[in-house]
Amino acid sequence: MEFIDIYSIALLVILGCMTILWLVSLWLKNSSIVDIFWGTGFVIANWIYFILAPDGFPLRKWLIGILVTIWGLRLSFHILRRNWGKPEDFRYQVWRKEAGTRWWWLSFFRVFLLQGILMWIISAPLLAAQRGVKPAHLIPFDFLGIAIWGIGFFFEAVGDLQLARFKADPTNKGKVMDRGVWRFTRHPNYFGDSGQWWGYYLIAAFAGGGWTIFSPILMTLFLLRVSGVALLEKTMEKRPGYQEYIEKTSAFLPWFPRKK
Numbered sequence: 001m002e003f004i005d006i007y008s009i010a011l012l013v014i015l016g017c018m019t020i021l022w023l024v025s026l027w028l029k030n031s032s033i034v035d036i037f038w039g040t041g042f043v044i045a046n047w048i049y050f051i052l053a054p055d056g057f058p059l060r061k062w063l064i065g066i067l068v069t070i071w072g073l074r075l076s077f078h079i080l081r082r083n084w085g086k087p088e089d090f091r092y093q094v095w096r097k098e099a100g101t102r103w104w105w106l107s108f109f110r111v112f113l114l115q116g117i118l119m120w121i122i123s124a125p126l127l128a129a130q131r132g133v134k135p136a137h138l139i140p141f142d143f144l145g146i147a148i149w150g151i152g153f154f155f156e157a158v159g160d161l162q163l164a165r166f167k168a169d170p171t172n173k174g175k176v177m178d179r180g181v182w183r184f185t186r187h188p189n190y191f192g193d194s195g196q197w198w199g200y201y202l203i204a205a206f207a208g209g210g211w212t213i214f215s216p217i218l219m220t221l222f223l224l225r226v227s228g229v230a231l232l233e234k235t236m237e238k239r240p241g242y243q244e245y246i247e248k249t250s251a252f253l254p255w256f257p258r259k260k
Helices: 003-028 033-052 058-083 090-122 124-131 140-168 188-226 229-236 242-248
Strands: none
Touching (some): 003 033, 003 124, 033 058, 033 090, 033 124, 058 124, 058 140, 058 188, 090 188, 124 188, 140 188, 188 229
């Protein structure tokens, strides 16, 4: 099958999943469930690509498939555990209040359809890596991609774990997390997420998918400017001690803490 044919099938499946998720959100009165599906959606897209692109180099197909599955399922499980028993995320609460009685249908376009299309666009390197026939062996850039993915996974997974433990300790209430990997970047989870997508891209690029560079760029910009760093900084900037944390800690790329 041609790239566009496989890519289109994945779009239909993703939109179908998002529609079902939207209906569930109406029943639960909670649009936050879309965040839980974000990582799993990429896993589903990846294995559609795996099945429908049988001619790709098998070892590279399994490599990208395993990396995406580890990343996506861990992320979904983390968000599920973090959100369990809690009210709808404040972002969706604000939108729900602004939309009023229109939110039931507006949420489909503003939340579920939008994220589904973004997911589909960003997943392009996964298909490019799956379809790549040559080189029919792993090359140094594949291993470099794995290394970059591994660094990203470390910062994201360890950052999430350290923050969860920090918040679970009542003595830390009102304090700023500046320990562990959080000493080197104010947003290790977002940096790690971005790094993993650059790793996927590097693997895909040398299998004929160099043109999919828009994917890691879009993911990085999304994390920096839309739903990640920029949004969280606005909610944290007035917290006691956060300005001091800003002064000594890199915003995104990990680096040693600055001295006053």
